[in-house]
Amino acid sequence: MNCRKCQSTDFVKNGHINEKQRYKCKKCDYQWTENHKHRGRPSAERAFAVFLYCHGLSMNAISKMLDTAPSTILKWIRNFSNQHAHPPEPQTDAVVLELDEMWHYLKKKQTLGLEGVLS
Ligand SMILES: [Zn+2]
Known part of the structure; x- marks a missing residue:
């Protein structure tokens, strides 16, 4: 998995939102959540x-x-x-x-x- 903004792999776990793991990029501070059930394109x-x-x-x-x-x-x-x-x-x-x-x-x-x- 990469940062969704800058593609960096340098990120940390940063709590949970709606029972989903939230991540934070150490490089650009972008935050995102990973939904394993619905990954990929629509x-x-x-x-x-x-x-x-x-x-x-x-x-x-x-x-x-x-x-x-x-x-x-x-x-x-x-x-x-x-x-x-x-x-x-x-x-x-x-x-x-x-x-x-x-x-x-x-x-x-x-x-x-x-x-x-x-x-
Ligand atoms: Zn980033």
């Missing part, structure tokens, strides 16, 4: 990365777009296929629907061309 961003990959963008391109390591993108794609390779559970419906709508939008865009979508 699920919408992960779904978007998978969506881009499914439509032909390379992992390198996506990693540059989202400022994330290509290995992380690969992990998201693997997780996504593990979760959605079987019939979706109720709480995953929203993501599937959203991706489907985006796909229809792109198809429309391809059919009509950019002018058709803008008019």
